[in-house]
Amino acid sequence: SAVISQKPSRDICQRGTSLTIQCQVDSQVTMMFWYRQQPGQSLTLIATANQGSEATYESGFVIDKFPISRPNLTFSTLTVSNMSPEDSSIYLCSVLVRVGGYTFGSGTRLTVV
Amino acid sequence: GNSVTQMEGPVTLSEEAFLTINCTYTATGYPSLFWYVQYPGEGLQLLLKATKADDKGSNKGFEATYRKETTSFHLEKGSVQVSDSAVYFCALPLSGSARQLTFGSGTQLTVLP
Numbered sequence: 001s002a003v004i005s006q007k008p009s010r011d012i013c014q015r016g017t018s019l020t021i022q023c024q025v026d027s028q029v030t031m032m033f034w035y036r037q038q039p040g041q042s043l044t045l046i047a048t049a050n051q052g053s054e055a056t057y058e059s060g061f062v063i064d065k066f067p068i069s070r071p072n073l074t075f076s077t078l079t080v081s082n083m084s085p086e087d088s089s090i091y092l093c094s095v096l097v098r099v100g101g102y103t104f105g106s107g108t109r110l111t112v113v
Numbered sequence: 114g115n116s117v118t119q120m121e122g123p124v125t126l127s128e129e130a131f132l133t134i135n136c137t138y139t140a141t142g143y144p145s146l147f148w149y150v151q152y153p154g155e156g157l158q159l160l161l162k163a164t165k166a167d168d169k170g171s172n173k174g175f176e177a178t179y180r181k182e183t184t185s186f187h188l189e190k191g192s193v194q195v196s197d198s199a200v201y202f203c204a205l206p207l208s209g210s211a212r213q214l215t216f217g218s219g220t221q222l223t224v225l226p
Contacts, residue, residue, distance in 0.1 A: 107156035
């Protein structure tokens with residue numbers, strides 16, 4: 001199955017700033033997903049990122065707040081913009097590969113102060 | 114779309130006790146079913162999966178059987194260890210054509226020595 005390197009693993013950020021999370025995969029994948037896990041909650045899909053097209057956002061998530069880049073088949077970034085304490089969560093990227101199914105990154109634990 | 118209902122937690126057991134975490138699903142057709150585990154401070158790891166009805170997924174002593182009659186995929190382990198303490202998520206694809214997963218609410222398991 002694919003191996004995902006996600007960075008940073010954790011960060012503490014000031015209110016009003018932005019953080020970009022990187023997700024690097026060791027193989028080419030068509031579909032990448034970004035999830036949010038709020039404290040004590042399950043995972044919620046933010047958006048689906050396909051190479052060569054705009055990301056598709058789920059209800060409640062907008063591009064201005066969570067811009068996503070997908071420049072090639074092995075890399076994606078998610079930016080959390082103009083952060084507030086409510087954005088404190090774990091953010092995870094995930095990929096779907098033909099062999100092995102769904103794989104997740106180790107997550108980025110974000111705290112906004 | 115598909116959905117999953119997971120047993121509410123938290124669950125606290127003594128070492129070597131028997132574990133069951135209930136998961137039932139609502140789905141069109143027979144999608145693959147998954148159990149993911151999240152150890153403290155880490156991202157999600159695939160624990161096991163089943164791709165068709167009556168399949169049994171197993172890994173690290175954990176088992177789950179895909180039962181279409183009861184639309185269930187309960188997670189079991191005969192003898193839990195302290196190292197099994199984690200949050201467990203049941204998941205399945207959001208819909209037949211969708212590639213993203215939808216997750217249960219998660220069950221926090223604590224195993225005491």
